[in-house]
Amino acid sequence: MADIVDTAVNAGSFSTLVAAVKAAGLVDTLKGAGPFTVFAPTDEAFAKLPAGTVDALLKDIPQLKKILTYHVVSGKVLAADVVKLKSAKTVEGTEVKIDASNGVKINDAKVATPDVAADNGVIHIIDTVLIPA
Numbered sequence: 228m229a230d231i232v233d234t235a236v237n238a239g240s241f242s243t244l245v246a247a248v249k250a251a252g253l254v255d256t257l258k259g260a261g262p263f264t265v266f267a268p269t270d271e272a273f274a275k276l277p278a279g280t281v282d283a284l285l286k287d288i289p290q291l292k293k294i295l296t297y298h299v300v301s302g303k304v305l306a307a308d309v310v311k312l313k314s315a316k317t318v319e320g321t322e323v324k325i326d327a328s329n330g331v332k333i334n335d336a337k338v339a340t341p342d343v344a345a346d347n348g349v350i351h352i353i354d355t356v357l358i359p360a
Contacts (some may be wrong), residue, residue: 228346231257231265235350238343243273250285251292260302261347264315266323266333268356274357293319297359303348304313306331306341321359325357 228234232254244267248254257263279286284291287339296319304315310327317323323333331338336355343350 228344230347231263231345231350234345235267240269241267243270244268247291247295251288251295253295263348264300264302264304265350266298266353266357267350272353272355293359297357305349319359323357351357
């Protein structure tokens with residue numbers, strides 16, 4: 228099985244996320260032992276951001292790292308576990324809200340595809356980029 232980074236690359240719908248992870252210097256971390264749970268926004272999710280946001284973030288590495296680590300939770304949290312939670316502490320240090328009352332939402336992002344397995348964790352595909360407060 229592939230690690231989180233290679234799984235995202237192979238999926239083909241995460242080129243913006245992968246480029247951001249590379250720019251932020253987080254590839255080695257996300258290829259590490261983990262396990263990690265990643266809420267992975269698709270390229271379409273990044274496209275919903277205001278024009279110029281992605282380019283600006285690629286030039287502001289501290290802010291880019293903050294946003295990317297806000298999409299990661301330590302440990303392997305599968306969908307069956309996520310639905311029992313009201314929040315989860317991210318690697319960035321603050322919490323995301325979890326609402327499983329109508330599908331699963333992480334803050335305002337819908338989980339489109341849960342439980343994409345990787346050898347060092349799990350990816351839940353989301354439709355919106357999460358922005359820390």
